[in-house]
Amino acid sequence: MTLTVRPAGPGDAADICALLNAVDMIEIGRPETDLGTVESDLNAPDVDLATDSWLAFEGGRLVAYALVWADSGPGRVDGDHYVLPGHDEAAVLLLERMEARARELTAGSGVLRLQLNVAPTLDLSHLTARGYRTIRRYQVMTRSLSPAADLPPAVPAGLTLRHCADDEADRHRAHALIEETFAAHFGHVDRPYESWLDHIDGRRLDWSLVWIASLPGQGDAAVLLSRDDRTSMGWVGHIGVRKELRGRGLGGFLLRHCFAVYAARGRDTVGLGVDIHNETGALGLYEAHGMGLHYAVDSWELPLHSQG
Incomplete structure (x- = not known):
């Protein structure tokens, strides 16, 4: 043929x-x-x-x-x-x-x-x-949602939460927080704001589904970027907590808030991708919040030489 x-x-x-x-x-x-x-x-x-x-x-x-x-x-x-x-x-x-x-x-x-x-x-x-050789493995994890079970979580004392739909400065702040909190992650690429928007298809993003958490005396502490433009499920693209503020439950709160929002929007599933070797304990956090393996992906790499 x-x-x-x-x-x-x-x-x-x-x-x-x-x-x-x-x-x-x-x-x-x-x-x-x-x-x-x-x-x-x-x-x-x-x-x-x-x-x-x-x-x-x-x-x-x-x-x-x-x-x-x-x-x-x-x-x-x-x-x-x-x-x-x-x-x-x-x-x-x-x-x-x-x-x-x-x-x-x-x-x-x-x-x-x-x-x-x-x-x-x-x-x-x-x-x-x-x-080619494998260099990293990632998991796509999912969790079922329901409006009855996934209610808005109690807000930790002093924490304030805002979305990024109303203020262009907050969109830039979300980008800065993602760059900061992901800087040490394997494969992360530091991108200026406009390039980052292109990379995440940010011009189609519903910014009301991107949240920044702040703490008294600490300022903006954590960010969660999600999107609701996939047919199969809601999607968490990034969740990051500043290094010095990890271990205070901010990531878990943002996850639970996200679950509640998507359940209220009528979604029955939310998903995300995670590097299984992530040193921040992200895999354990997601598992502790009821997320399970949907499928796994390997990253393959080929060293390039001018002669092939």
Whole structure:
């Protein structure tokens, strides 16, 4: 069967979304990719679709899709790679295209990183044969919600909580708190505000679902950024507490507040992603608040060399 490859275009978003949901069904048992997410990826300001994206067709059927981007600083390129099972030729061809483009973007000195389900549709022998190695594991965790069980928590003495919908300065403050509280996390990239907005698709964000907690004499102490634009569940993108104020229950309070808000909005599930090696104890915090494993993802890395 003839294999053809071409760049993606904005008009391909629906077909790409269908492919990703077919992969979701195999890997996690249900479709969880939204069209808006695919459209945001294709329209990202740092992506040139002509050079940074690929669609592979066999007999006119879309069987694989890949995308690379380089917004994480010098020497690092990130990528997505999706393929239906049994299409090894397409899988390898797109890996080759991604690697070649990543070498161009890094002048042959850096790394290419992929995030893949721990049991992906891609045959992992293709990665190990090409020199990729796993460097980190992340868990997507979820929790069921109900309006009766998830009531607003009692506010700790002296704590004040505000959302960021009404004040542009608070949006900048939320960004600053996230940068501060995530600075020591593996893989974190320090981004200025406008670049950060692009990275999180912040222009589609409902800022009333981003909260800052403050304490007397301490100022702004913690932040939780969430979003309600996914079909499958509400999503916690970031939750951070300033280092010197950890251990006071601020993270747990923000989580419980988030659960109550989303339950009241009619959501039955909330989710988040966590680095299982996170040294702040985030995994234990989430487990203590009733969150459980939905699926796990490995981060794979390939050292890039100018000669391939």
